[in-house]
Amino acid sequence: MTYLDSAEYDRIAEKYLDSVYRATLTYCKNKENAEDAVQNAFIKLFSTDTQFNDDEHIKRWLIRVAVNECKNDFLSFRRRNVVSIEDLESEPSYTDETGEKRELFQMVASLPQNYRTVIYLYYYEGYNVKELSEILNISESNAQNRLMRARKKLQELLLKKEA
Numbered sequence: 001m002t003y004l005d006s007a008e009y010d011r012i013a014e015k016y017l018d019s020v021y022r023a024t025l026t027y028c029k030n031k032e033n034a035e036d037a038v039q040n041a042f043i044k045l046f047s048t049d050t051q052f053n054d055d056e057h058i059k060r061w062l063i064r065v066a067v068n069e070c071k072n073d074f075l076s077f078r079r080r081n082v083v084s085i086e087d088l089e090s091e092p093s094y095t096d097e098t099g100e101k102r103e104l105f106q107m108v109a110s111l112p113q114n115y116r117t118v119i120y121l122y123y124y125e126g127y128n129v130k131e132l133s134e135i136l137n138i139s140e141s142n143a144q145n146r147l148m149r150a151r152k153k154l155q156e157l158l159l160k161k162e163a
Contacts, residue, residue, distance in 0.1 A: 009045070026109065044065050118150050
């Protein structure tokens with residue numbers, strides 16, 4: 001049973017498709033799997049009976065569903081055919097004139113999966129620790145610890161680069 005009319009669904013898709021895709025790309029590190037996860041999340045949105053409070057609630061729900069789809073895919077057999085994120089030429093642009101943003105994003109992308117996901121959601125999407133815990137379905141202290149460890153790892157990478 002459909003709960004959203006097609007105009008509302010199109011509005012939501014246009015507004016959040018890019019954000020959900022970027023979040024799944026940081027989790028999957030593979031554009032095809034990320035695209036599948038996003039598509040599945042939006043299919044589930046079209047048929048969900050969840051009562052959303054506002055657009056931000058919809059966005060968090062979509063990211064959570066998409067990340068769960070990535071987790072399911074990560075456990076599947078077909079996950080073994082992975083393309084490195086560095087090979088993705090046509091992916092979202094994180095580049096400024098100096099190339100610094102792209103380089104920083106590549107450092108974030110090189111972090112372990114749990115760390116790059118919290119860094120992306122916190123810094124690129126602007127979610128706080130409580131929201132991270134809800135989206136990733138972990139405790140707030142776990143989200144805070146992951147974020148702290150991710151920052152430390154990223155700092156180590158930046159120091160290596162400068163040396």
